[in-house]
Amino acid sequence: MIQLYVPLNFMGFVYREIKQAVADLEAMFRLLAEDPEIEDRPGAKALEVSGGAIRFENVSFAYDPDRPILKNVSFEVPAGKTVAIVGPSGAGKSTVSRLLYRFYDIQSGRITIDGQDIRGVTQDSLREAIGMVPQDTVLFNDTVRYNIRYGRWDATDQEVEEAARLAQIDGFIRQMPKGYETEVGERGLKLSGGEKQRVAIARTILKGPPLLILDEATSALDSATEKEIQDALDRVSRGRTTIVIAHRLSTIVAADDILVVEAGRIIEHGTHGELLARGGLYASLWNRQREADEARETLARMGEDD
Numbered sequence: 001m002i003q004l005y006v007p008l009n010f011m012g013f014v015y016r017e018i019k020q021a022v023a024d025l026e027a028m029f030r031l032l033a034e035d036p037e038i039e040d041r042p043g044a045k046a047l048e049v050s051g052g053a054i055r056f057e058n059v060s061f062a063y064d065p066d067r068p069i070l071k072n073v074s075f076e077v078p079a080g081k082t083v084a085i086v087g088p089s090g091a092g093k094s095t096v097s098r099l100l101y102r103f104y105d106i107q108s109g110r111i112t113i114d115g116q117d118i119r120g121v122t123q124d125s126l127r128e129a130i131g132m133v134p135q136d137t138v139l140f141n142d143t144v145r146y147n148i149r150y151g152r153w154d155a156t157d158q159e160v161e162e163a164a165r166l167a168q169i170d171g172f173i174r175q176m177p178k179g180y181e182t183e184v185g186e187r188g189l190k191l192s193g194g195e196k197q198r199v200a201i202a203r204t205i206l207k208g209p210p211l212l213i214l215d216e217a218t219s220a221l222d223s224a225t226e227k228e229i230q231d232a233l234d235r236v237s238r239g240r241t242t243i244v245i246a247h248r249l250s251t252i253v254a255a256d257d258i259l260v261v262e263a264g265r266i267i268e269h270g271t272h273g274e275l276l277a278r279g280g281l282y283a284s285l286w287n288r289q290r291e292a293d294e295a296r297e298t299l300a301r302m303g304e305d306d
């Protein structure tokens with residue numbers, strides 16, 4: 001028995017580790033082919049996306065039964081709109097995206113897309129409809145072209161390059177002697193975090209999903225790179241129902257709605273202007289971030305003066 005238990009237990013461990021990393025959701029599902037914990041219901045139908053409206057209705061969730069993470073969370077992302085989720089580290093922001101992707105089933109409440117409970121549709125169709133730009137993209141040890149085409153295998157070379165252009169990475173790729181045939185990944189050219197994220201954006205543009213989850217990088221990028229990535233993200237999210245998990249508040253001032261999550265609850269929500277006027281947690285996070293940015297700029301200027 002123990003002989004069987006150990007490898008199974010180990011598999012479980014590996015699976016959980018990968019799931020936690022959420023490095024590249026689609027890669028993971030292709031590799032594991034089947035999720036051992038979440039199953040399609042008998043007779044589950046394919047998700048039918050009309051506008052792509054997302055609703056969380058009184059959602060409660062815990063990874064471990066004795067430690068609730070999301071507590072009675074309700075919100076809506078109307079079709080084609082952008083909702084940002086902000087809040088302190090560990091508040092439950094990324095958990096929201098894991099639940100929408102149905103990595104886990106919730107303990108109570110309902111998550112729907114265009115009125116269909118995500119537990120009642122096939123996982124394949126659900127994940128097909130959602131594009132994910134993760135914080136940290138895993139690249140395959142292959143060419144840049146392969147890594148972008150991964151978004152849609154039947155895309156032509158022209159489509160791959162057009163997606164790269166929209167993602168603001170085409171210029172960078174063309175500077176390299178082998179251009180799109182440059183090998184990247186562990187054994188090839190190492191790309192910076194910002195470059196990898198733009199590859200992920202290009203993949204997503206190619207995939208063209210109706211729903212989008214953008215998990216912003218926590219690491220501070222220089223302001224030129226941040227602007228380029230922001231432009232690329234704005235372009236990919238236009239007309240798509242988008243959830244942005246934001247760490248840099250400056251990137252979400254234009255969001256249609258901002259949810260402020262603390263300890264698993266939405267404690268306030270509204271537009272940037274409304275939340276500032278309210279003077280709550282968002283306003284204090286905003287002021288703190290502005291002070292930090294100013295201090296960084298002052299330090300950078302002092303460095304230039306030396």
Ligand code: ATP
Nearest residue numbers: 020063064069087088089090091092093094095096
């Ligand atoms: P950050 O801004 O740091 O990325 P977050 O708001 O996205 O944080 P989550 O990743 O959603 O936070 O995690 C919320 C809480 O759930 C954290 O306390 C975390 O420790 C816990 N948690 C996350 N994954 C698991 C897991 N697989 N098992 C148990 N607890 C988990």
